Amino acid sequence: MIEAELSRSVARWCEGATGVTGAAKLSGGASQETWRFDIEHPDGPIGAILRRSPKGYGAAPTRAAGLAAEAQLMQLAYEAGVPSPRVMHVLTPDEDLGTGFIMQRVDGETIARKILRDEEFATARPLLARQIGGVLAGLHRLQRDKLPELRSRSATQEIGEFERDYRSLNWPKPVFELALRWLRDHDPGPSAETTLVHGDFRNGNLIIGADGVRAVLDWELAHLGDPMEDLGWVCVNSWRFGEIDKPVGGFGTREELFAGYEAAGRKCDPARVKFWEVMGTLRWGIMCGGMMQRFREGPDHSMERAMIGRRASETEIDLLRLLAPRGR
Amino acid sequence: MQDEPTPIELTTAVADFLRNDITPLISGHQAFKLRVAINILDLVTRQLTQEEGRDAKEVERLRALLGMDGSVSDLNAALAERIAKGEVDLATPGLAEHLWATTMDKLAVDQPNYASYKRELGR
Numbered sequence: 001m002i003e004a005e006l007s008r009s010v011a012r013w014c015e016g017a018t019g020v021t022g023a024a025k026l027s028g029g030a031s032q033e034t035w036r037f038d039i040e041h042p043d044g045p046i047g048a049i050l051r052r053s054p055k056g057y058g059a060a061p062t063r064a065a066g067l068a069a070e071a072q073l074m075q076l077a078y079e080a081g082v083p084s085p086r087v088m089h090v091l092t093p094d095e096d097l098g099t100g101f102i103m104q105r106v107d108g109e110t111i112a113r114k115i116l117r118d119e120e121f122a123t124a125r126p127l128l129a130r131q132i133g134g135v136l137a138g139l140h141r142l143q144r145d146k147l148p149e150l151r152s153r154s155a156t157q158e159i160g161e162f163e164r165d166y167r168s169l170n171w172p173k174p175v176f177e178l179a180l181r182w183l184r185d186h187d188p189g190p191s192a193e194t195t196l197v198h199g200d201f202r203n204g205n206l207i208i209g210a211d212g213v214r215a216v217l218d219w220e221l222a223h224l225g226d227p228m229e230d231l232g233w234v235c236v237n238s239w240r241f242g243e244i245d246k247p248v249g250g251f252g253t254r255e256e257l258f259a260g261y262e263a264a265g266r267k268c269d270p271a272r273v274k275f276w277e278v279m280g281t282l283r284w285g286i287m288c289g290g291m292m293q294r295f296r297e298g299p300d301h302s303m304e305r306a307m308i309g310r311r312a313s314e315t316e317i318d319l320l321r322l323l324a325p326r327g328r
Numbered sequence: 329m330q331d332e333p334t335p336i337e338l339t340t341a342v343a344d345f346l347r348n349d350i351t352p353l354i355s356g357h358q359a360f361k362l363r364v365a366i367n368i369l370d371l372v373t374r375q376l377t378q379e380e381g382r383d384a385k386e387v388e389r390l391r392a393l394l395g396m397d398g399s400v401s402d403l404n405a406a407l408a409e410r411i412a413k414g415e416v417d418l419a420t421p422g423l424a425e426h427l428w429a430t431t432m433d434k435l436a437v438d439q440p441n442y443a444s445y446k447r448e449l450g451r
Contacts (some may be wrong), residue, residue, distance in 0.1 A: 172408035175427055178418070181411060242443045303364045310371065313434040317444045320431055324424045326451055 002035065002097075006050070009095045009102070010039050014088070017041055032067075032220075036105060047107075052091060052100025063221060069148040070219045071101035073196070076146055082138040083207075083215050106215040108207040112241045115208045116250045124212045129252025131212045132234060133260020139216070140195040140227040140266060147196055152224040154190055158279060159183045162286055169289045175316040179282045182323050188272050191226035199223055201230045202239040203249030228269050231257060232276025237318040238284050278322050285315030336376045343369035374437045382433040389426045 006020040023037040032053050039046040053067060065073070068090065077084035085103040115121050153161075163180055166173075199221030207215040233239075235247040235254065243250030248257045258268040292309025294300055333341075346366050354362055383400050390403035393416070398406065410416040418424055428448075435445040 172405040174404065174407045174411055175431060177408045177411035178427070181414065181417065237444060240443075244443045244447065303361065303368060307364060307368060307371075310438045313431065313438045314442050314444070316431045317435055317442070317448065320424075320428060321444060321448070324418055324427065326428065326448070 003037070005095060005097050006037060009089065009091070009097060014039055014041070014046070016043070017046075021045070047105030048088065049085065049103050049105050050097070050100065051103070052098045054098045055096070063151075065148070065150055065220055065222045067100045067220075069150065069222065071103075072148045073142075073219045073222055074103065076142055077139060077216065080138060080142055082135060082142070083213050085215050085217075106207045108209040108214045110204065110207055110217065112203040112239070112250070115203065116241055116243055120210060121208060124208060124210055125251055127212055128208070129246070129248035129256035130260035130263075132206075132248060132251070133231075133257045133262075134264045135213055135216065136198075136201065136227075136230050136234075137261045137264030137266045139198055139201075139230070141264075142196050144195070144224075147224075150196070150223050152194070155183075155187050155226060155275065155279070156189070158225075159187060162279070162283060165290065166286050169286070169293055171289050171292075173312075173316070175319050176282060176285060178323060179278060179319045183275070183279055183282070186275050186278075188226075188269075188275055191228065191272070193227065194224050195227045197223050197225040197227060197229050199230075200233070202234050202236070203241065203251070204239060206249075226272060226276070227266075228272035229276045229279075231261065231268065231273045232278075233280040235273070235277045236280040236284060237321075238281070238314065274322075278319065281315050281318050281322065285312045285319070288312040288315065336373055339369050339373045339376065343373065371437060374440070378433070378437055382436075386430055386433070389422070389429065393420070393422050393426055 003020045003023045006023060010017040010020055017039050019040045021038050021040060023035055026034045026036055026049075032051070035050040035052075037048055037050065039048055051067060051070070071087050071090050074084045075087040078086050085106050087101055087103050089102040091097050091100050091102070109115050109118075109121070116125070159180070166176055166180070198216065198219060200218050201216065205216070205218040206213055207217065234249055234257070237244060237247075240246060240250040246252050247254050254270070254273070258270070261268050288308050288311045291305050292312075295302070295305040295309060343366050346362060346369070351359070351362060351366075387400050387403060390400070390407060391397060394403060394406055394410070396403070396406065407416065416423055432445070432448065435442055439445065
């Protein structure tokens, strides 16, 4: 069904394209979907990905940058040499596909546990922490004046926003309160420099191949802010998937991350990175609470969503390990 | 008093049936959902087994910390409020120990395989 619309679309912008095959939905909530498909071409099939909001779902949630901005950021990243899929086409209303864009499909793995365990990635794994530092440096260097319109958030504003989210859950948690106090006491203030922040840069949102990082995905939480936020988020324990002694996504050390970042000509601030790691841990914990609330009140009464509510305690133990570590 | 078998025996029986008899028959997304369902039953069983004793200890610690009485949820809300107001913090004797004990008890029910929990169990 969607193949007919995609075929009409590719015929307009992909020279020589004769049609579309193998369309399959990879993931999708109510408002956003990801599809894979192949463009038939005399030179051989071209792997492609569609990211879209179906018709009738124009408005993005408040924190999201929107699909148009996402497409623009990925293309800017691609042009600047940051590993990113090439954006091939931005959807227009007359194509009847909703809003969104079509990008080149990049081969590789995104499932974090596979990347951390499978033999295929054994040679890449020890290189990834440093490589991620270099990728983030490139991303933070994207020129401000070329960026689409994005929300801007300081540390102080983020603390306020998370506190509101947490209080709205009516879910009193002493450990979360302790973390909120710690964040207020350690608020580093405005950063010396405001850059593009990816907002969800972590193991699970990267396409990894045997050679390392091939693409950075999921730019929907991109905003302007403290570049150290991305370095803190990639270290949050929830994205180490069991490899807890390797803070950078389960791949390697903070020192390797910082070395890669600084080798690419940018400076790190480890105290700010720690602040954002604590913030990120609390952020994921509050998001688990949000899932519980949607399970209770919303249309998604799934078991998976219910169980995510029971993962908030994982962030509590990680917050305690960060803020009140016990003797070894 | 209700008759037996106990809730723990009942949830265990259902989880074992799903695990041993149904799992081999199912594949794909439904198999994933079935695993989630079994995990939920196992969690409920752990909670039924552990909750009473551990909640009683939690209440005891909270009473000592706060100098007041109440249900476990009332006392937790009171502690959250005092931390928010800055009246209690990590310098308060007993707070860190209380939060650690309570959090370890939660993980023992929620996610006993979580790596941070396993590490801290060994301390």
